[in-house]
Amino acid sequence: KVASTAVVTAMLGGSREEVINAVSNAWIDGQSLRTYRHAPNTGSRKSWAAGDATSRAVRLALMALKGEMGYPSALTAKTWGFYDVLFKGKPFAFQRKYGSYVMENVLFKISFPAEFHAQTAVECAVRLHDQVRDRIDQIKKIVITTHESAIRIIDKQGPLANPADRDHCIQYMTAIGLLKGNLTAADYEDSVAGDPRVDALRNKMVCVENRQWSKDYLDPSKRSIANAVQVFFKDGSKTPNIAVEYPIGHRRRRKDGVPLLEAKFKTNLARRFAAKQQHAILALCKDQRRLENTPVNEFVDLFVI
Incomplete structure (x- = not known):
């Protein structure tokens, strides 16, 4: 949610200050518990937890762009800051510098719908x-x-x-x-x-x-x-x-995975869209340069049923 808040605010044209304001609110939100991922309460929230977090990120980004204030010591404030409340007073420690590591190591769920x-x-x-x-x-x-x-x-x-x-x-x-x-x-x-x-x-x-x-x-x-x-x-x-x-x-298995990922994408398109619409969506998604230059509203229009 925090990373999505920063990225979405920037993508929507937010300034550095607006990104900081949005992210500070994301920290103040805290986080959902893992209760729904473990017995005896394992439930369907597992399936929408990521969407819930990213939708909150978009909400916070839009609020920041409308002028919602940020909180400079959201992490470090004594007693009430994120560190004291949720991290036992300890600051974050990082394995690496900020970069693209997470995106490069994305796990695609391809073969089986399994945890x-x-x-x-x-x-x-x-x-x-x-x-x-x-x-x-x-x-x-x-x-x-x-x-x-x-x-x-x-x-x-x-x-x-x-x-x-x-x-x-x-x-x-x-x-x-x-x-x-x-x-x-x-x-x-x-x-x-x-x-x-x-x-x-x-x-x-x-x-x-x-x-x-x-x-x-x-x-x-x-x-x-x-x-x-x-x-x-x-x-x-x-x-x-x-x-x-x-x-x-x-x-480490991208060579095995990419063809299967594309096949999964085609299968899911076929479940919702007519053949002509499937072809238009797939053709655009396989053309990286054209996809990157397509306005968001035109991309979303392709998925209207």
């Missing part, structure tokens, strides 16, 4: 599908080797309340990948979750931390999101241990 800590686990499960689909009832144990953040955030036991809860359960998503050889948004609905094989597989799963992967996850030069899946059968046989360190939407 990112589980993307590679689902990819592993899908690769194993052909080896296990006819032996589901013979499975004794499934080992998911993962990183600390995944264990802390999406390693879930017991009942799952709703689609958002299932999307934050690495065992659920891995089970679907093994059973179906794919994972779609529809697979989080009750009709699929009610399949008794899903919870049966979940109950056979064990999550184990790979400490090197935990380090690589936090390494700013790697940002890996690694998982491995191996299935053990009652007769003593087992599948290979399939490991994937980077999801397809990761910077």
